Amino acid sequence: MVTGSxxxxxxxxxxxxxxxxxxxxxxxxxxxxxLPQKFSSCDPQRRPIRPFAKPNxxxxxxxxxxxxxxxDLMTLYGEWRRDHDSYASGATYVNEKMGxxxxxxxxxxxxxxxDADGYLIAEALxxxxxxxxxxxxxxxxxxxxTRFRDYLHQRFGGTKSEAxxxxxxxLTDMSLxxxxxxxxxxRAALIQKFGGIPTLMPHLLPDDQLNAWCNAFGNNLMxxxxxxxxxxxxxxxxxxxxxxxx
Numbered sequence: 001m002v003t004g005s006x007x008x009x010x011x012x013x014x015x016x017x018x019x020x021x022x023x024x025x026x027x028x029x030x031x032x033x034x035l036p037q038k039f040s041s042c043d044p045q046r047r048p049i050r051p052f053a054k055p056n057x058x059x060x061x062x063x064x065x066x067x068x069x070x071x072d073l074m075t076l077y078g079e080w081r082r083d084h085d086s087y088a089s090g091a092t093y094v095n096e097k098m099g100x101x102x103x104x105x106x107x108x109x110x111x112x113x114x115d116a117d118g119y120l121i122a123e124a125l126x127x128x129x130x131x132x133x134x135x136x137x138x139x140x141x142x143x144x145x146t147r148f149r150d151y152l153h154q155r156f157g158g159t160k161s162e163a164x165x166x167x168x169x170x171l172t173d174m175s176l177x178x179x180x181x182x183x184x185x186x187r188a189a190l191i192q193k194f195g196g197i198p199t200l201m202p203h204l205l206p207d208d209q210l211n212a213w214c215n216a217f218g219n220n221l222m223x224x225x226x227x228x229x230x231x232x233x234x235x236x237x238x239x240x241x242x243x244x245x246x
Contacts, residue, residue, distance in 0.1 A: 061170045063179055066186055068115040069155075070170040073217060074187050075106035077171065077202060078194030080213075090209055094216035099224055106194060112224065116151035117143070123154060148224040160218035167214040171202035 061070065080093040087093040097105040099112040120143060124134035138144070156163040173183060192199050202210060 061166060061173060061183075063182060063186075065170055066183065066190075068118055069112075071186075071190055072107040072111050072115060073167055073171065074190040075194050077213070078191040078199060079106060081191070081195040081199045090205075090213035091216035094213060094220060098217070098220045113147065116147045119155055120147060120150055146228055148221065148228050152221050152225045156218075156221065160215075160222040162218070163221050164211075164214040164218035167217040168210065171214070172210070174203065 065071075066074075076094070076098060077090075079097070080087060080090050083093070084090075087096075097103055098107045099109050101109045103109075105111075117138065121131075121134045121138055124138065125131065129137065143150070152158055152163065156166055170183075171187070173180060175181075175183070188201065191201065202213075205213075
């Protein structure tokens with residue numbers, strides 16, 4: 001990133017493309033964030049030199065997910081295990097810490113936005129758009145208004161039960177493949193970074209606790225998608241005020 005114009009807007013360089021993307025667009029939903037972290041979610045999903053990191057169809061997980069929602073879910077799990085003396089219910093912890101504005105968490109609101117936008121922009125790149133086109137279309141179009149709904153549908157099949165199943169899979173998958181081994185090592189490192197050593201790993205939780213945790217993840221995504229629908233007019237007004245006419 002290089003410093004922008006007189007308005008101090010960020011200018012990004014991506015494989016030789018330079019573009020002024022304008023003000024950070026997540027102000028539309030009531031918070032302000034910069035864009036570079038979004039590309040940490042977007043780039044591992046997209047790079048052809050890392051085919052294993054491309055997001056898989058609904059029903060599967062991949063290492064690319066660890067750069068987004070999967071990694072955030074792992075670190076949030078580590079935080080819960082660290083705090084479990086005060087939060088016996090993992091579902092309560094997810095409800096109070098995931099996707100919340102102004103709450104200290106490794107899976108806060110800005111993290112969730114980054115995961116959703118990174119995935120959706122990566123999908124646009126895969127469909128043939130340039131990075132400039134993908135970002136501008138996403139934020140000046142409806143992407144900032146329907147990100148969670150689109151993310152839920154495109155990545156998790158549109159249902160909270162599928163999101164819960166994907167969450168359970170990425171937290172417990174024990175595949176012996178090369179990618180599976182990498183996933184297990186990375187998962188343990190992320191969980192222990194925030195939960196300490198030793199930390200009870202997800203696959204060792206009682207089934208009812210693990211299912212409650214994963215169901216809370218799916219419910220949380222659905223709630224964010226529903227909130228977008230309820231507040232669409234407010235978000236549209238914010239978009240017009242901050243980004244101007246299309």
